[in-house]
Amino acid sequence: MNISSIxxxxxxxxxxxxxxLAVTSVKIFRAAIWLLFSLIGIAALxxxxxxxxxxxxxxxxxxxxxxxxxxxxxxxxxxxxxxMNSPAVGKKIFSALAALFGMAFVAxxxxxxxxxxxxxxxxxxxxxxxxGTQMLSTxxxxxxxxxxxxxxxxxxxxxxxxxIAMRPKNDAENxxxxxxxxx
Amino acid sequence: xxxxxxxxxxxxxxALFFIGMYGLFTRRNLIxxxxxxxxxxxSVNINFVAFNKYLFPDNLDGLFxxxxxxxxxxxxxxxxxxxxxxxxxxxxxxxxxxxxxxKY
Numbered sequence: 001m002n003i004s005s006i007x008x009x010x011x012x013x014x015x016x017x018x019x020x021l022a023v024t025s026v027k028i029f030r031a032a033i034w035l036l037f038s039l040i041g042i043a044a045l046x047x048x049x050x051x052x053x054x055x056x057x058x059x060x061x062x063x064x065x066x067x068x069x070x071x072x073x074x075x076x077x078x079x080x081x082x083x084m085n086s087p088a089v090g091k092k093i094f095s096a097l098a099a100l101f102g103m104a105f106v107a108x109x110x111x112x113x114x115x116x117x118x119x120x121x122x123x124x125x126x127x128x129x130x131x132g133t134q135m136l137s138t139x140x141x142x143x144x145x146x147x148x149x150x151x152x153x154x155x156x157x158x159x160x161x162x163x164i165a166m167r168p169k170n171d172a173e174n175x176x177x178x179x180x181x182x183x
Numbered sequence: 184x185x186x187x188x189x190x191x192x193x194x195x196x197x198a199l200f201f202i203g204m205y206g207l208f209t210r211r212n213l214i215x216x217x218x219x220x221x222x223x224x225x226s227v228n229i230n231f232v233a234f235n236k237y238l239f240p241d242n243l244d245g246l247f248x249x250x251x252x253x254x255x256x257x258x259x260x261x262x263x264x265x266x267x268x269x270x271x272x273x274x275x276x277x278x279x280x281x282x283x284x285x286k287y
Binding site for chain 2 (some may be wrong): 161
């Protein structure tokens with residue numbers, strides 16, 4: 001039991017504990033904050049596995065982007081201090097049983113699987129230059145095609161978000177008319 | 184570093200996936216269901232990185248899958264929140280039980 005494995009179990013406890021609280025907390029704002037802690041724990045796990053680039057992306061995109069977006073949408077749509085309706089007890093019990101059964105089944109499969117072939121302990125430390133070169137390479141192991149496809153996806157998502165969340169035009173005119181009348 | 188076997192990381196990601204599944208089953212609020220989906224996507228990312236690190240240290244494919252999953256999750260969260268805001272505007276509520284026009 002050296003310091004590295006103690007660190008791993010501490011990070012795992014942080015991830016799972018914050019995750020459980022994120023799905024069971026009755027106040028929606030607290031659930032969002034617990035989700036934030038769980039995502040930070042996952043970034044810490046990436047740091048522990050020495051993939052610093054993925055950890056940095058995790059922090060920038062999830063912690064800095066998605067959780068902030070979720071918190072904004074909570075403020076836009078909810079009374080954030082209000083408690084949510086708790087689900088029915090029977091539903092809770094059956095959901096917990098389903099999740100526990102699935103967890104036990106998969107954990108059992110993993111624990112008894114012997115087919116992992118570990119290569120001779122070679123260090124795994126990818127640097128960012130390698131990742132960038134391979135991502136934009138056009139050879140048979142390059143990822144330029146998914147890169148382009150995902151950039152189109154992001155553009156489509158951006159346009160789609162604006163179109164979906166935009167207020168309909170006549171609605172906006174009514175509101176501005178109303179606003180002028182009150183002035 | 185090598186004292187933690189791969190299976191322990193897989194146990195953590197399995198537990199995280201089923202925690203997300205429990206949240207998806209019990210929650211009835213669209214924002215909290217979106218949060219559960221984020222937990223499940225993150226457990227998949229942990230798996231990709233762990234397999235790449237432990238079993239295939241010569242390649243980088245797991246890292247690329249993780250990067251693309253993070254990108255798609257960001258796009259998905261943005262579109263989902265736009266839909267949630269639109270639903271709130273028309274129903275004054277984001278509870279899934281209140282949006283049943285297309286149910287039957």
